[in-house]
Amino acid sequence: MSGAQIIDGKQVAQQVRGRVAEEVAALKRDHGVTPGLTVVLVGENPASQVYVRNKSRQTEAAGMVSTMHKLPAETSEADLLALVADLNEDPSVHGILVQLPLPEQIDETRVIEAISPAKDVDGFHPENVGRVATGAGGIAPCTPLGCVILAKTVQPDLTGMEAVIVGRSNIVGKPLAQLLLKENCTVTIAHSRTRDLPEVTRRADLLLAAVGRAEMVRGDWVKPGATVIDVGINRLEPQPGEEKGRLVGDVAFEEAREVASAITPVPGGVGPMTIACLLANTVNAARAINGLEPVAIGA
Numbered sequence: 237m238s239g240a241q242i243i244d245g246k247q248v249a250q251q252v253r254g255r256v257a258e259e260v261a262a263l264k265r266d267h268g269v270t271p272g273l274t275v276v277l278v279g280e281n282p283a284s285q286v287y288v289r290n291k292s293r294q295t296e297a298a299g300m301v302s303t304m305h306k307l308p309a310e311t312s313e314a315d316l317l318a319l320v321a322d323l324n325e326d327p328s329v330h331g332i333l334v335q336l337p338l339p340e341q342i343d344e345t346r347v348i349e350a351i352s353p354a355k356d357v358d359g360f361h362p363e364n365v366g367r368v369a370t371g372a373g374g375i376a377p378c379t380p381l382g383c384v385i386l387a388k389t390v391q392p393d394l395t396g397m398e399a400v401i402v403g404r405s406n407i408v409g410k411p412l413a414q415l416l417l418k419e420n421c422t423v424t425i426a427h428s429r430t431r432d433l434p435e436v437t438r439r440a441d442l443l444l445a446a447v448g449r450a451e452m453v454r455g456d457w458v459k460p461g462a463t464v465i466d467v468g469i470n471r472l473e474p475q476p477g478e479e480k481g482r483l484v485g486d487v488a489f490e491e492a493r494e495v496a497s498a499i500t501p502v503p504g505g506v507g508p509m510t511i512a513c514l515l516a517n518t519v520n521a522a523r524a525i526n527g528l529e530p531v532a533i534g535a
């Protein structure tokens with residue numbers, strides 16, 4: 237049974253961006269507000285530069301204003317905090333994204349906590365983490381939002397599903413658990429110290445891998461018929477004849493697709509959804525700052 241449906245994240249992301257563009261146009265027309273997203277990049281990480289360029293292009297394509305601040309790798313924490321304070325006060329900026337990881341002289345937690353929660357379109361500020369956890373509004377992180385939207389393209393109602401998340405990061409695993417609870421899943425967060433991990437993952441109707449270890453989840457870790465969402469983006473060592481190593485997820489795709497009923501590819505799965513959801517969060521941040529209710533931008 238090599239029959240798993242491949243969930244096309246690129247296509248779903250394009251739909252989400254189309255919805256965002258409509259909402260941007262409506263916000264301009266009805267309220268004279270053009271949402272603005274600012275990305276702050278500290279240092280020269282080449283992979284980061286690629287994401288940042290994609291983000292800017294897609295932000296502008298949706299009709300929003302994109303600005304970028306590139307700071308040298310030696311930037312002090314005080315200088316970065318001063319920039320964040322300026323952006324917090326700038327009325328043309330509705331979303332602030334400080335690209336992580338930051339150089340080691342800068343305390344990431346301090347920077348995240350300095351971003352105005354209203355403009356924290358990553359959803360990393362503790363106020364947003366708390367609001368999402370309690371259901372009191374707040375901005376939810378982009379990658380978990382993207383995962384839920386992709387899962388719902390297969391199964392519009394996730395109620396009662398056994399969801400197993402592998403990975404307990406603040407950026408993906410933990411907030412994903414909150415969003416899946418809100419969708420009425422039974423949620424397990426497994427991690428590197430979980431006893432008999434394959435046995436735990438084999439219980440999952442919905443298996444979400446976010447550990448950052450290339451192809452760790454094997455085919456026999458997957459329950460037959462499960463939906464598999466692969467959050468990992470790992471670059472393998474270049475093989476002879478290859479210029480760059482291949483990108484692979486946290487799931488051994490060729491094995492898992494034989495067992496699952498639906499699976500996301502890497503690339504072209506969760507990655508494009510992360511950026512689409514960032515744009516959606518930016519529109520809703522601009523709406524909230526202007527006293528408007530959020531709009532639903534799902535699949």
Ligand SMILES: Nc1nc(=O)c2c([nH]1)NC[C@@H]1CN(c3ccc(C(=O)N[C@@H](CCC(=O)O)C(=O)O)cc3)C=[N+]21
Nearest residue numbers: 287333334335336337358503504505506507508510511
């Ligand atoms: N404050 C902050 N927020 C982030 O959201 C954030 C961050 N820092 N630091 C870096 C990670 C990484 N990230 C990605 C987003 C999109 C793709 C993406 O679109 N990937 C494509 C293309 C991959 C490729 O070809 O290189 C795909 O998976 O198909 C990947 C990675 C956001 N991050």
